[in-house]
Amino acid sequence: MSDDANPRGCEPKTGAEALLTGLKTSGVDYLFANAGTDFPPIIEALATLPPGQVAEALTIPHETASVAMAHGYYLVTGRPQAVMVHVNVGLANAAMGVINAASDNVPVVVMSGRTPITERGRPGHRVTPIHYGQEMYDQASLVSDVTKFHYELRYPEQGASLAARAVSLANSEPKGPVYLSLPREPLMEVIETQPLPKSPPPPTTAAHPDPDALAVVAGWIAEAEAPLVLCQRGDPAGRLGEALSAFCNRHGIGVAEPFPLRNVMATNDDAFLGYDVKAAMEGADVVVVLDAGIPWLEAFHAPDEGVKVVHIGADPHFARMPVRSYRCDLAIAADPVAAVEALSAVMKDPDERSRSRREKVSARAQAWRAKALSEAKTGCTTPMTAEWMSRCLSDALDDTAVVFGELGFVPGSMTLAGANRAFNPPHSGGLGWALPAALGAQLADRTRMVVACIGDGSYIFANPVACHQIAEALELPILTIIKNNGMWNAVRRSVINSYPQGAAARANAMPLTSLEPAPDYLKVAEASRAYTERVENGQDLPAALARAMAVIRDERRQAVLDVRVAVSDRN
Template structure:
C-alpha cells in the first residue's frame, strides 16, 4: 500500500476511488446513476482525472436529482440488458432517500450495485478527514443495517484490502441467482488511500441455474401427459434473458397443450395474443385445470391461504428456491417442489413430450382465450358507446399506437389488470412492471430503459399517485438532461384508488364508505402535466375520448423529436 497522501499524477499507486471506478467498468458496468454528496469528493476527483486520460476507462455518470430516480433508472437499464449497473448515493440520508425502490429491486430480482459514502472518521489534515459539522450529524452506528435485509450482500471497504475485490464481490452476488441489490460503503479516508491493485483482475462466477435432473423431467412429463388441461402460472419467467425464456415457455405450452396465466407479471412471459394465453387471473383458470405448474411465481394466487384447486389436482412448483426464504411467511400449498431453473426445466419437458410424438388437445384453453377476448370486446364497446374515458378505453387507444419498437412500462396500480387485458403485446422485452409495491418506480425507470434501448420508443403508463411518488420534476429533468425522452401517460382518477377499494372491501357498509372515503381523494384535482414544465417537455391534459388519439400522436411526435412528453388523462372508473 502506498502513501495515503500520494498523488496519482506523478506515477504513484492509484487511490481506492480510482480502482473502484476502473473496476466497475472492467466488470461491465456502463453507467453510474448518481446523486452525489460531500462524501463522494474522492470519487468525483478520481473520475475527472481518469476522464482526462481515457473517458471510456470508467462508467458514464448519469446525474440524478433524486436517489429513488437513480435506483429506478438502474432498474430499468438492468431490465433491458440483464447487466447490473451502479447507483451512487451519500451516507445515511442518501441511502434512506432510495426509499421504496430498494424494496422493488429486492422483490423484482434486479441486479444493481449501490455504493454509499460513510461519514469521515478522522480529524486533521489527512485526505478525506472531517471538514464540516454535518459529518458528525451524518455519522450513524450501522449504515448498512438500513438496507441489509433487502440486499444479497452488504460490505464496507477498509484499507489495506483490495478495492477491486470488493467491487467484484458486490457485482458477483448481485448477478448470481437469486439476483438483486448489493450495497457497498466506504469513508472518504478509505477512498483517498493509495493501493496496489489491478482493476478487473478477477473472474466473476457465472452461476446460472440448470434444468432439473432427467428423472424429475420424466416425472413432470408423465404428469403432463396424464392431464387434459394443464396450466402454467408465471410472474417473472420472461424478466431474465427474455428471448430465450419466452420461447421456452411457448414451446412447453404448445407441446403440452397448456394454458398460460401471467400472475402479477413483471415482464412479458408469453405472447399475449397466443391462443394458449388465458389471461391474468390464476384462480379463474385453475377452475378448469387438472394440473398446475408454477414457474417463477412468488405469489401464484391470491389469497394465499386458500388452495385454488381440489386436493387431487397436483401443483408442481418450479423455482430456483421453491421454499422462498426471502419471504418471512410463504404458505402456498404445492405437491411437488423442484429446485431448478424453471425455463430450462420447461424446455427439457417440452423436448421429452415432442420426442414422444402426438398432438395435445389445445381446444379447452383456446376456447377460454377466445371467450376472454369476446368479453373484453363487449365491455369496451359498451364503454365507447357511453363516451366514458375509462382506463380500458385509454389502454385500447394506447394499444393502437404501440408497435414492434415499443417498450411499455406499467405502474398504474389499480388499473394494472386493465392495462394487461387491453394491451396486446407479443415481443419478448416489450413490457416491464415492478414486482414490488414501492410506488414511484416508473418515471425514473423510463430513463434507464431509454438509455439501454435508445432506438426504441418508451411509453410509461402510471397512476396519479405513483407519478407523484416518482418525483416528477426530478424525473423530467433527468430524461431531458440525458437525452432519454419517453411518453408518460398518467391515468389520473384523482384518488388513491387502492385505498378506496380496500376500505370498501373491508367495511362496505361503514362510515368511510358512506362518506366516499375522503382520505383517498385528491381534491382539488392535481394538474399532473405541470411538473414536466421544469424542462421543455410536451404536456397536455386530456379530458375526453375525442381528444385521446390526437393527444397520443402529438406526444409520440414530441418524443420522436427528442422531447419528453407527459399526458395527464382524466379517467373515469368503469
C-alpha cells in the same frame, strides 16, 4: 477527456480509482449518482481516469430515481448497473428502490458514502459538521435486510476486487441488489500495495433441473386433463416466453400470468389464457408455478384438493418471503428456461389427449381475448375507462415499444407482441417506480418508444420534477401518461373490499383517499420543456397519442398526457 489528459497512465492510484475501474471491468455501463460531501474522491477519480476505464457517471437528482433507473435498464438489457448515493440520508432515500429491486430479483450494485471515521490526520478526515451528525452505528442496516451482500471498504487496494465481487454476487441466481459502504478515508488513500491482477469472477451458471423430478412432472402432465402454467416474469432476453409458447402449444397446456411483473407471453398466443388466475385455474388438475412468487391469493384462488402443484425456479420456495404457505407437491430448483427446455425434451410426442387439450386451450384463449377487447371498446366515454385508455395506447405503439405501468394500464386490454413489452412494479409496492424505470429503459435503447403509464398518486411519488429534469438533461424523450382519477383508488378499493357495507364505502368522500384539489401536473412537466396535453374525452385520446409520439420521434422531446379516467372498482 482524452487519454492524453492522464499522463501518469491508467493504473488506479487511489481507492476511488480502483473502485471505479473495478466496476467498469465487471461490465457496468453506468453509475447513477447523487453526490454529497463523501464524493470528492469519486469525482476526482472520474476527472482523472480515461473515460473508457470507468462507467459513465450520470447526475440523478433524486436517489429513488437512481435505483429505479438501474432497475429499468436491467429489465431491457439483462446487465446490472451501479448506483451511488451519499451517506445515510441518501441511502435512506434509495432504500425503497433497493426494496423494489430485491422483490423483483433485479441485480443492482448500490453504494453509498460513509461519514469519515477519523477526525484528523488521515486523507478524507472530517471537515464539516454533518460528518458528525450523519454517522450511524450500523449504516448498512438501512438495506441489509433486502440485499444479498453488504460490506464496507476498508483499504484502498480492495476497491477493484470488492466491486467485482459485488457485481458477481448481484448477478448470480437468485439475483438481487448488493450494497457497498464507502468511507472517505480508503477512497482517498493512495494504494501502496497493488493487488494481484485478476479477472472479475463470472456469475454462477444457470441451475439445471433434477432429471428424476422432471420425469415425475412429465408423467403428471401427460395424464392431466387440464394442465396449467402460472408465471409472472421472464428473462430480459425473452427466452422463457419463446420456450413456453413452443412447449405449451405442442402439448396443449394453458399459460396464465397472475399479478404480472414482466409479461412473458404474446397476448394472441394460442396457449395464453390471460391474467385472471381464478378463471385460468378452473378445472386445472396439474399446476406448474414457474418462478412466480405470488401465483394466487390463498384466501380466494387456492387449487382444489387433488390438484398436483409444482414450483420451479432459482428459489422455488422464495426464501426471502417470511410467510408463503402455498401448497407444493414438488419443488425444483432450476433456471426457468432450462427447466422448460428440459421438460420439453423428456415429454413424449403429442397424443390424442394432448391434441384435445390444445383445442380446448386455444378456444379458451380466443374467448378471453375477444371478451377483453369488447369490454375495452365500451369504455370510450367521458371520463374514459382504464381499459379504453390501455386499448388506445396499445393501438398507437409499434411491436418494439415498451410500457412501464404503475396502477396505470390494463394488460388484458392491450396487444403485446411478445415478452417484455409491459412491465409492472414489484409486489413490494414502493411507489414512484415506473417513471424513472422507463427513463432507465430509454437510456438502454434510445431507438425504442418507451412509455410510463401511471396513476396520478404514483406520479406524485415519482418525484416528477427530478424525473422530467433527468429526461431533458440526458435527452431521454419518453411518453408519460398520467392516469388521473383524482384519488388513491387502490386505497379506496381496499377499503371497499374490507368493509363493503361500511361507513367509508357509503360516504360521499372516503377519508384519506382524495388527491383533490389536484395540482396542474402538466405545468410540472412544462418546467422541463415537455410537450403536454390534457385529454378528458375518450374519443380524443388516439389523436392526442399520435401528436405526443410525433413530438417524441421528430423533436426528440419528452411528452406528457394528463388523461382523465373514470374511478373503477377493478383497475
